[in-house]
Structures are given as C-alpha cells and as structure tokens.
Amino acid sequence: MIHRRRPDPNRRSARAQTAILKATRELIGEIGYDKMSIEGIAAAAGVGKQTIYRWWPSKAALVLDMWSPEVQQQLTFPNTGDLAADLKTQIISVIDLSNDPAFGPSFRALVAEAQHDEALASQLVERIFGPRIAAAKERLRAGQTEGQLAADIDLDLAIDLFYGGFYHRYLLRVAPLTHEHAEAVVDAVLAGIGGVPLTPPKRRRLVRARPAT
Numbered sequence: 001m002i003h004r005r006r007p008d009p010n011r012r013s014a015r016a017q018t019a020i021l022k023a024t025r026e027l028i029g030e031i032g033y034d035k036m037s038i039e040g041i042a043a044a045a046g047v048g049k050q051t052i053y054r055w056w057p058s059k060a061a062l063v064l065d066m067w068s069p070e071v072q073q074q075l076t077f078p079n080t081g082d083l084a085a086d087l088k089t090q091i092i093s094v095i096d097l098s099n100d101p102a103f104g105p106s107f108r109a110l111v112a113e114a115q116h117d118e119a120l121a122s123q124l125v126e127r128i129f130g131p132r133i134a135a136a137k138e139r140l141r142a143g144q145t146e147g148q149l150a151a152d153i154d155l156d157l158a159i160d161l162f163y164g165g166f167y168h169r170y171l172l173r174v175a176p177l178t179h180e181h182a183e184a185v186v187d188a189v190l191a192g193i194g195g196v197p198l199t200p201p202k203r204r205r206l207v208r209a210r211p212a213t
Helices: 009-031 038-045 049-055 059-072 083-098 103-113 118-145 155-172 179-193
Strands: none
Touching: 009 038, 009 049, 009 059, 038 049, 038 059, 059 103, 059 118, 083 103, 083 118, 083 155, 083 179, 103 118, 103 155, 118 155, 155 179
C-alpha cells in the first residue's frame, strides 16, 4: 500500500504570505496606500480576502509587515569612532528611505492611523521606533565612553533633539528632507549638549546685506 505524503500546510501558507506581501508592495508602488484595498491585494496575490484576514487584522498591519524588513536595515548604527559622522550617516539613510515615493507616503499613513489604532501604535513602537531608540542610545553611550559626548546628558532628550527635526519635516511636510538639514541638525545638537566632534561642522556661508544706497 502506497502512503501519499500529506501537503505541509506551513509551506503552503508561506507561499501565500509571500504572494500577499509581494502584491502589497507592487500595488503601493502602482496606486498608493490610500487607493489600495484588501480586496485588491487578494486579487493580485491570487488568494481570498479571508486568507489575508487570517494573518493580518487590517491593511495597515499588512503594510507594516511588508515594510518591516526594509526598515530594520536602518536600525543599525555604524561605529567608525566618529559619533557625529555616524549620526549623520544613520539619519541620512532614514531620510533616503523616507523620500522613496512608495515608502514615504505609506509609512506616513501608518503613523497617522496609529493615532486612533492602539494595536497598530503598539506594533510600531515595538517593531520600529523602540528598537531604533535603543540602537541610538547604544551608539550615544559609546560616544560617551569615547569622550565625544558629555557623560551626564539625558539620552532620551538627546534622541528627541536628533530626530525631532526629521519627524517635524516628515510628518508635517513643512520643508523637504535633505542631507544638508540632517548634517546641520546633528552639528547643532552636539554643540548644544556637549558633544566633541572629531570632524568640524560645515560652516554656512553668511551673505551680508548690502547697505541701501
């Protein structure tokens, strides 16, 4: 008697999840987060919408899962021995990701939805913001050990200052996110909280007003 092997449900689920995440990524690039629906994702992935709801309670939760691996790459801080340079490198990498036309608007939408979705807010803190804050603190502590940062500063306040300018521009869209802005913020914050930069900050050229004739 021949015993046929039963299909592995986990393998089948893995294939379905991969198809769903791929379809989500493609649809965000084609039509954007706001116009994308669970029904549209299901059709593009070749699954039923109930299959999606089995793993994700909402569109936002699905998009968070889709973006998380890419965001995780931005959590690691370089440690070249130059705290100012490493902070600039890390914040600039976040800026480049946020300026991506597919990622930027959709992640901004997740932050907006988290204001009235406690479960989503908790997931964002647990998976994105919390690990980034922890990584930033670890790099700042290394800077203290290396004598590049005052030992008595409030690290939570320092992180608010380093990243506050980024989120001010990213969420409120009052000004563009640029590398130059990130570098200027890092230099200004380090100067204010007792940082000792190894590389001198860039000086902006001052243009004096001509006297009226």
